[in-house]
Amino acid sequence: MSHRPANAITLFDGTSLDGWRQVDGQAAIWEIADGCMTVTSGNIVSAEQFTDAWVHVEWREPDMPDKTGQAKGNSGVFLQGRYEIQVLDSYGWEVPGLGDCGAIYNQFAPLVNVCKPAREWQTYDLIFRAARVDDSGQVLSQARVTVLQNDQVIHNNVELLGPTGGALDEDLGQPGPLLLQDHGDLVSYRNIWLVHLPQQGSDTYDPH
Numbered sequence: 001m002s003h004r005p006a007n008a009i010t011l012f013d014g015t016s017l018d019g020w021r022q023v024d025g026q027a028a029i030w031e032i033a034d035g036c037m038t039v040t041s042g043n044i045v046s047a048e049q050f051t052d053a054w055v056h057v058e059w060r061e062p063d064m065p066d067k068t069g070q071a072k073g074n075s076g077v078f079l080q081g082r083y084e085i086q087v088l089d090s091y092g093w094e095v096p097g098l099g100d101c102g103a104i105y106n107q108f109a110p111l112v113n114v115c116k117p118a119r120e121w122q123t124y125d126l127i128f129r130a131a132r133v134d135d136s137g138q139v140l141s142q143a144r145v146t147v148l149q150n151d152q153v154i155h156n157n158v159e160l161l162g163p164t165g166g167a168l169d170e171d172l173g174q175p176g177p178l179l180l181q182d183h184g185d186l187v188s189y190r191n192i193w194l195v196h197l198p199q200q201g202s203d204t205y206d207p208h
């Protein structure tokens, strides 16, 4: 799944934060070195906005052997700035919970724990279907997501309950950015891209 399609849009190629800013609109100031960026100061959001999309992210946990739980390499990837897929050092836990790595934060625990140890690069492939909202603002269906971590399925098309804690907004019918969370730990990211997905295919059986 980490094979990159030809129509993918690069959000971060390891050399520049041009496609990112802080939530308040100021320039993003995360440190870039060795082809990756590391949490430095503040959450950052992509300039690219999306509705339905396949998002690919690679990240690496710092080694924090003296820390536990939410203090051990905490960050997060927020789809549309609204739905956090947790990033944490949860290596080795047999039954990961609602706050562990891979969780849709405080909504759904990952089906299995496929985390690698700190200092090893890991991947998320997030197959995201945005909420459907009618013209009056009524939510017709909540967002759905399938998550692969390190090429293994950890969420199977779950319907989210709504935005997770820390969401940028609740305008569920609007496109949103990718947000990377500053939780005070030195988590690194690289090779971030997305593919915009059409919201539906043809409704014709044989249009040829």
Ligand code: MG
Pocket: 074, 075, 076, 084, 086, 087, 181, 183
């Ligand atoms: Mg987090």
